[in-house]
Amino acid sequence: MAVLYSFRRCPYAMRARMGLIYSGQTVELREVVLRDKPPSLLEYSPKATVPVLVLPSGQVIDESIDVMRWGLDLSDPDGWLAPDSAEMIDKFDRGFKGHLDRYKYSNRYDQVNAEHERLAAFEYLLEIERLLQETPYLFGGKLTLADVAIAPFVRQFANTDRAWFDSQTISGVQRWLSEFLNSTLFTSCMHKYPKWKEGDAAILFPEGDV
Numbered sequence: 001m002a003v004l005y006s007f008r009r010c011p012y013a014m015r016a017r018m019g020l021i022y023s024g025q026t027v028e029l030r031e032v033v034l035r036d037k038p039p040s041l042l043e044y045s046p047k048a049t050v051p052v053l054v055l056p057s058g059q060v061i062d063e064s065i066d067v068m069r070w071g072l073d074l075s076d077p078d079g080w081l082a083p084d085s086a087e088m089i090d091k092f093d094r095g096f097k098g099h100l101d102r103y104k105y106s107n108r109y110d111q112v113n114a115e116h117e118r119l120a121a122f123e124y125l126l127e128i129e130r131l132l133q134e135t136p137y138l139f140g141g142k143l144t145l146a147d148v149a150i151a152p153f154v155r156q157f158a159n160t161d162r163a164w165f166d167s168q169t170i171s172g173v174q175r176w177l178s179e180f181l182n183s184t185l186f187t188s189c190m191h192k193y194p195k196w197k198e199g200d201a202a203i204l205f206p207e208g209d210v
Helices: 011-023 039-044 064-074 086-104 114-132 145-160 162-167 171-181 184-189
Strands: 003-006 027-031 052-054 203-205
Touching: 003 011, 011 064, 011 145, 011 184, 039 052, 064 145, 086 114, 086 145, 114 145, 114 171, 145 162, 145 171
Parallel strands: 003 027
Antiparallel strands: 003 052, 027 203
């Protein structure tokens, strides 16, 4: 069985877990505490970030989108992979995420203006607002890979200053995010698990304890 190293509150790990839930892939879950990472995680992936998926063959997948695509290549019942959303996801991963980090964690950076970074990140939301005024989801009338890959980061942005986010004129994004956060897919991926350590009994995800 594949093994997934994860951290509940990490947006990258969230989207990986949702990809596994949707595609029906059961894995052994190893919940990581980032300030005390298990040695085996570092052995599998020197990047020391989550998620990390270790396949029975020994292959290691340590990019969240690649974890999602691994599951979707096995089963994609609702067609998440169509249309191709790689460009949109990459734009958020490379652009929006950088501004989000400098907004949320401005004290970790030298000479960073949190307000400037918030407004720079907000420009990306204005782009998808135009889409979400026309359709329920980013690529039309149904959920796709883009929605699930991007929403955890919009959630993080919104929660940095919820009152400010809620006061903005982006009703499409606000409605889309609210529906996403209340979906069974999201709530199912956010169950709490104890920190994993070597020798612990295996925990299956998303099925629960063995």
